[in-house]
Amino acid sequence: MSERVVPAADRRRRRPTKAGVVLSEELIVETALRLIEEHGADALSVRRLGRALGADPSSLYRYFRHTDDLLLAVADELIGRTLRTWCPTGDWRADLRDLGLRMHAGALAQPRAAVLSSYRVTGRVHEIQAVEAILGVVRGAGFPDPEAVRIYHAFVDQCLAFGALDSASIAMPKTARAADADVWRATYARLPAATHPHIAATARHLVADMPRSSYPAALDLLLSAAAARLAEIRAGEEG
Missing domain, CATH: 1.10.357.10 (Tetracycline Repressor, domain 2)
Incomplete structure (x- = not known):
């Protein structure tokens, strides 16, 4: 992930992802936890996380600046x-x-x-x-x-x-x-x-x-x- 991030007030995705879910910081963290336990931290990437969520990987920047930011949230x-x-x-x-x-x-x-x-x-x-x-x-x-x-x-x-x-x-x-x-x-x-x-x-x-x-x-x-x-x-x- 890069250093981009969207202000908290603008983070909520209003439309469901392809998987039919609405993204949130909580959902992303839960999914990241599952991926870490299944594949290890080295396997955690924006692309893999986006695929697991059924979302465009770029949409994750609305919640986290980079992967380390996500790991701290985990x-x-x-x-x-x-x-x-x-x-x-x-x-x-x-x-x-x-x-x-x-x-x-x-x-x-x-x-x-x-x-x-x-x-x-x-x-x-x-x-x-x-x-x-x-x-x-x-x-x-x-x-x-x-x-x-x-x-x-x-x-x-x-x-x-x-x-x-x-x-x-x-x-x-x-x-x-x-x-x-x-x-x-x-x-x-x-x-x-x-x-x-x-x-x-x-x-x-x-x-x-x-x-x-x-x-x-x-x-x-x-x-x-x-x-x-x-x-x-x-x-x-x-x-």
Whole structure:
């Protein structure tokens, strides 16, 4: 795509496309998500997207300046899908845990798009809403602003990193995933205690645990550290 774009007020297509649908930013993003998951981001082009929508590819410039602009909108939609399912309760630790797990699950539901969006900053409505909401939870718990930003940063980066890692694994061919999982059983579980005492002692746990995502455990460790830090802050205020 080029750098052309039509003002928001003039974007709506008044006549249906050849496929009988009226174009909208939401429809384009949904279609782009589907194409990314089916064919990968490298296959996403104006021509392919126009064909999938039954529309002239040039009509997409009414909504997005270029392909990267569209990818940012896709990333923002993934954030929005998570936020729409999240209902904070007022318990900061439980709320962050719930949000983190939902964000991670959302990434696994759209693994190829999640890998692409994990390192981008969209500056769009859903991302802004997420930043505001998470900071609100952390500041509401009583963390001073510098600490609140550190925890926000660690929380989001941890979730995005695990989402990208686990999504990349899911996107692998099933045979490759099965082969990776089998290495723990076929190689590590057979190492002798004489040469690898720590691996041998924990082998059965490695076989059971390593094929699964460690994100829930990592998230709990992060939140436990945050809770301990909050206790320190409160103790200092009382002292």
